[in-house]
Amino acid sequence: MARPLRADIDLDALRHNYCLARDQAPESRAVAVLKADAYGHGLVACARALEDLAPAFAVACLEEAETLREGGIAAPIMLLEGIFEAAELERVEALGLWMAVHSDWQLEALLTYRPARPVPVWIKVDSGMHRLGFAPERAEAVWHRLAAAPAQACDLHLMSHFATADAEDDAYFARQTARMKALAERLGAPLCLANSPATLARPESHGAWNRPGVMLYGSDPLEAANPVSRRLAPVMTLRSEVIAVRELAVGEPVGYGGRWTAARPSRIGVVACGYGDGYDRHAADGTPVLVEGRRACLAGKVSMDMLTVDLTDLPDADIGSEVVLWGRAANGEALSVDEVARHCDTISYTLLTGVLPRVPRRYHGAD
Structure with missing residues (x-):
């Protein structure tokens, strides 16, 4: 696979x-x-x-x-x-x-x-x-x-x-x-x-x-969105899956340096995406993702090939669940690359142009 x-x-x-x-x-x-x-x-x-x-x-x-x-x-x-x-x-x-x-x-x-x-x-x-x-x-x-x-x-x-x-x-x-x-x-x-x-x-x-x-x-691209810019449609969806789930007790850390620690009993999903794919290593805890079309948050530092998200409030999420890093989920919910960029203290241009060649592009539409 x-x-x-x-x-x-x-x-x-x-x-x-x-x-x-x-x-x-x-x-x-x-x-x-x-x-x-x-x-x-x-x-x-x-x-x-x-x-x-x-x-x-x-x-x-x-x-x-x-x-x-x-x-x-x-x-x-x-x-x-x-x-x-x-x-x-x-x-x-x-x-x-x-x-x-x-x-x-x-x-x-x-x-x-x-x-x-x-x-x-x-x-x-x-x-x-x-x-x-x-x-x-x-x-x-x-x-x-x-x-x-x-x-x-x-x-x-x-x-x-x-x-x-x-x-x-x-x-x-x-x-x-x-x-x-x-x-x-x-x-x-x-x-x-x-x-x-x-x-x-x-x-x-x-x-x-x-x-x-x-x-x-x-x-x-606007500092304050207007009615026209709100009609823009996301072209790229950076999409992956949960590949592992960890159960953590209160106080347990996640990832390099233990930046994020569990404030409650927590379920952590490991996602196949990291800075080696172009996802920004500077993404802060709380950076949003969509898991099966529902919002979840980054928990811990981004690794080269993986990142971790807090699934505690998504009890149905498990191995194989769809994760959208930005773009549109299968259920139609969208996560703007601009919102993700703000959590990374950068701009959408750097995220979009930074997706590396090892990430396959799959094209749809415009037949």
């Missing part, structure tokens, strides 16, 4: 979430962000599920784009970080990719290159995130240089990234938006600004394109 841990991927839920993103901005097009192996969900499988809906995909690097092309994906693919060395331009051209340009060396490499057909370029502007991108005043000159080089670049866009679109305080977000809109107006340029939280809650930032990412996978 195989180890019972698996990640069930609901491709119909993925499609639902994409449509939700698309419908928030009917005047925009939504590029589906698939970087980091589709946030841990499987790059090619997710692209195939969205191929008839999404007009384009976005990834972080050339290797991810190559994986999509090798998987038969013909749709446009955006390289969000552009190239990492000038030699990659040959592959960008051969694969028919779109690319971000965020630095002077990328700009010079592209202007020096002689492609058989021009490369679609999205100029990355640092409107306040202070990671990648040209300062707004510099971006204007970059735009004009690329516009004057039609043999190298075509279909120019401006893009930027928000630092605080998920926050309730919108002051800094408003400043970033204003900078980008002013620049776009001067240049007559199409804009791509909105990430997942801005897609869900900041319609003033919706441009020619939006870039929904984590919301596609059912995670609510």
Whole structure:
């Protein structure tokens, strides 16, 4: 019998979430962000599920784009970080990719290159995130240089990234938006600004394109959920089983260091899942799980291959009982990956992308 841990991927839920993103901005097009192996969900499988809906995909690097092309994906693919060395331009051209340009060396490499057909370029502007991108005043000159080089670049866009679109305080977000809109107006340029939280809650930032990412996978990126984000459906269910049960007397400890001790006579279930599978070792006592669709709590430190949960209030739970670490249980009850992340003092992105290769992915829906 195989180890019972698996990640069930609901491709119909993925499609639902994409449509939700698309419908928030009917005047925009939504590029589906698939970087980091589709946030841990499987790059090619997710692209195939969205191929008839999404007009384009976005990834972080050339290797991810190559994986999509090798998987038969013909749709446009955006390289969000552009190239990492000038030699990659040959592959960008051969694969028919779109690319971000965020630095002077990328700009010079592209202007020096002689492609058989021009490369679609999205100029990355640092409107306040202070990671990648040209300062707004510099971006204007970059735009004009690329516009004057039609043999190298075509279909120019401006893009930027928000630092605080998920926050309730919108002051800094408003400043970033204003900078980008002013620049776009001067240049007559199409804009791509909105990430997942801005897609869900900041319609003033919706441009020619939006870039929904984590919301596609059912995670609510907002600091305070809104009626739209509450409609997101979980795509990944990390599912396992109870593999052993222990009866503990008052005062008996569980796990490494004895962090959790029984305050009453307790039943402890051992679950086949641990940090060697990507479950966060920092999960605190009390982190929720679903056992046969009912809530239970983590009891003790997460081990490499196992974790332990308190089954005392679930007398029917036993060896073989379904355990959902996040996602949707067989009875329809759901446990948000966002809630689990809060108990781990992290974010859903790290949990989803952290599920390791030894956990098999099983895909459902989107036939």
